[in-house]
Amino acid sequence: MTTTPRKIAFIGAGNMTQSIVGGMVRSGYSNELIYVSNPSVGKLQLLQDKLKVHTSQDNIQVATQADVIVLAVKPQLMAQVCQQLREQVPNLSDKLIVTIAAGIRIEKYRQYLGDSIRMIRVMPNTPSLVGQGMSGLVADDRVDQTDQDFITAAFNGVGATLWVADEDQLDILGAVAGSGPAYFFEFMASLQKAAAALGFDADKARAMVQQTALGAAEMAIASELSLEDLRKQVTSKGGSTAKGIEVYQAAEIDKISAQAVKAAVQRNQEMAKLF
Ligand SMILES: NC(=O)C1=CN([C@@H]2O[C@H](COP(=O)(O)OP(=O)(O)OC[C@H]3O[C@@H](n4cnc5c(N)ncnc54)[C@H](OP(=O)(O)O)[C@@H]3O)[C@@H](O)[C@H]2O)C=CC1
Numbered sequence: 001m002t003t004t005p006r007k008i009a010f011i012g013a014g015n016m017t018q019s020i021v022g023g024m025v026r027s028g029y030s031n032e033l034i035y036v037s038n039p040s041v042g043k044l045q046l047l048q049d050k051l052k053v054h055t056s057q058d059n060i061q062v063a064t065q066a067d068v069i070v071l072a073v074k075p076q077l078m079a080q081v082c083q084q085l086r087e088q089v090p091n092l093s094d095k096l097i098v099t100i101a102a103g104i105r106i107e108k109y110r111q112y113l114g115d116s117i118r119m120i121r122v123m124p125n126t127p128s129l130v131g132q133g134m135s136g137l138v139a140d141d142r143v144d145q146t147d148q149d150f151i152t153a154a155f156n157g158v159g160a161t162l163w164v165a166d167e168d169q170l171d172i173l174g175a176v177a178g179s180g181p182a183y184f185f186e187f188m189a190s191l192q193k194a195a196a197a198l199g200f201d202a203d204k205a206r207a208m209v210q211q212t213a214l215g216a217a218e219m220a221i222a223s224e225l226s227l228e229d230l231r232k233q234v235t236s237k238g239g240s241t242a243k244g245i246e247v248y249q250a251a252e253i254d255k256i257s258a259q260a261v262k263a264a265v266q267r268n269q270e271m272a273k274l275f
């Protein structure tokens with residue numbers, strides 16, 4: 001998909017912006033077209049040194065120059081940041097507004113930024129930094145195909161994209177894929193600790209865990225087998241894996257994941273009300 005490059009401004013230079021901007025530049029998006037603002041200078045300096053994008057401590061300055069504004073602050077700060085943009089950025093309704101914040105609904109942004117905005121909500125994740133992100137997207141009915149293609153291409157540059165039907169689905173995607181890297185890191189850390197407890201030093205334990213995670217993920221992507229069948233391929237009858245899997249199943253791993261995802265969805269819904 002070829003799209004016309006646009007000037008894109010990120011408001012907030014935290015974890016997620018660092019990942020997306022890093023991934024975009026690495027995938028060939030011109031750093032000349034990327035602007036980032038943040039109140040403290042440390043993160044801006046990092047972006048400037050590594051990626052040579054434009055940086056500023058002034059949200060209004062970067063937002064005014066851009067065709068696309070990406071809101072990348074914590075949900076708690078969104079109202080305040082939007083208020084400032086609404087008051088001080090000329091022609092806001094001509095710009096495409098993208099938000100990556102969890103929870104907050106498009107309807108709320110219309111209250112914050114004015115009823116005439118056009119908006120896409122994206123739910124990315126931090127592996128965008130290494131080009132392996134998973135981003136969910138949903139647009140309001142004012143966004144045209146050109147806007148959708150532009151944002152799809154930008155986020156395809158940092159991984160995979162999935163348009164979802166509505167904001168309820170985005171909450172679920174966020175609870176699985178947005179938060180998901182944290183679940184996988186938690187699980188990987190637990191395996192690392194298990195190996196360390198049996199005598200491996202932490203570095204070697206980490207190396208074996210992360211390479212195994214990578215191999216399993218790549219196999220899952222490459223294979224047409226179900227995840228269940230891939231698991232069975234490893235689980236020799238009467239063998240060692242069966243004993244390990246028995247432990248996970250006895251602890252009801254499916255139930256644990258279902259509870260974790262539900263809890264995260266619920267928090268997205270709470271944030272929609274709170275912020
Ligand atoms: N982290 C993740 O995995 C994901 C996060 N998200 C969403 O992305 C958004 C950002 O999250 P994340 O990057 O983790 O958060 P961070 O806290 O890492 O980043 C937020 C950034 O916003 C900056 N900031 C604070 N106040 C302002 C302001 N008034 N104007 C401009 N910038 C400001 C902060 O600067 P300073 O530190 O200097 O105060 C900080 O650098 C959230 O809404 C979250 O829901 C979505 C998907 C995944």
Ligand SMILES: O=C(O)[C@@H]1CCC=N1
Binds near residue numbers: 174178179
């Ligand atoms: O924890 C959060 O609220 C954000 C959204 C998904 C990942 N981080």
